[in-house]
């Protein structure tokens with residue numbers, strides 16, 4: 106293996122509008138919905154690339170207690186963020202271990218990304234989810250987001266919000 110095998114590939118030019126996401130992020134969030142009890146969570150997110158025109162995405166979360174200690178793992182999602190048709194467009198595909206798959210389309214304006222679910226598919230045993238809206242943005246160098254969900258017979262409303270700090 107040559108030394109160049111370890112070199113960091115250049116970000117594909119079509120991902121320039123998403124470049125600010127690349128790296129590893131960690132932080133805290135709040136989960137709520139009319140059908141569940143509000144709780145706090147810790148999250149680790151990674152956006153990586155290998156020179157090809159997509160970002161690989163992985164998010165892991167843990168419910169935490171009042172002292173911030175992890176209680177148990179909760180929402181996990183993995184997928185890919187791709188450039189869309191227009192230079193500012195983005196397409197996102199996410200997969201959840203709860204039997205749900207989502208496709209989002211959205212737009213990047215400076216350091217703000219707005220995504221709307223175009224397709225939500227679920228397995229026979231998955232919960233009844235209908236649609237999502239996600240807003241991501243850089244706030245003082247942190248990655249903040251809010252996710253709204255239409256599910257369990259409820260209209261689109263807040264499920265998650267968090268603020269993550271770049272750790273790598």
Ligand code: HEM
Nearest residue numbers: 136140141144146166179180181201205232234256257265
């Ligand atoms: C940061 C990621 C997420 C976290 C921390 C999180 C956390 C939670 C928690 C703690 C619950 C309460 C039930 C339980 O303990 O499992 C819950 C319920 C639920 N979540 Fe999430 N969630 C996340 C992402 C998502 C996503 C992406 C979806 C959809 C694809 C989703 C759909 C739901 C649904 C349908 C329920 C069930 C509500 C009910 O049973 O009435 N969640 N979530």
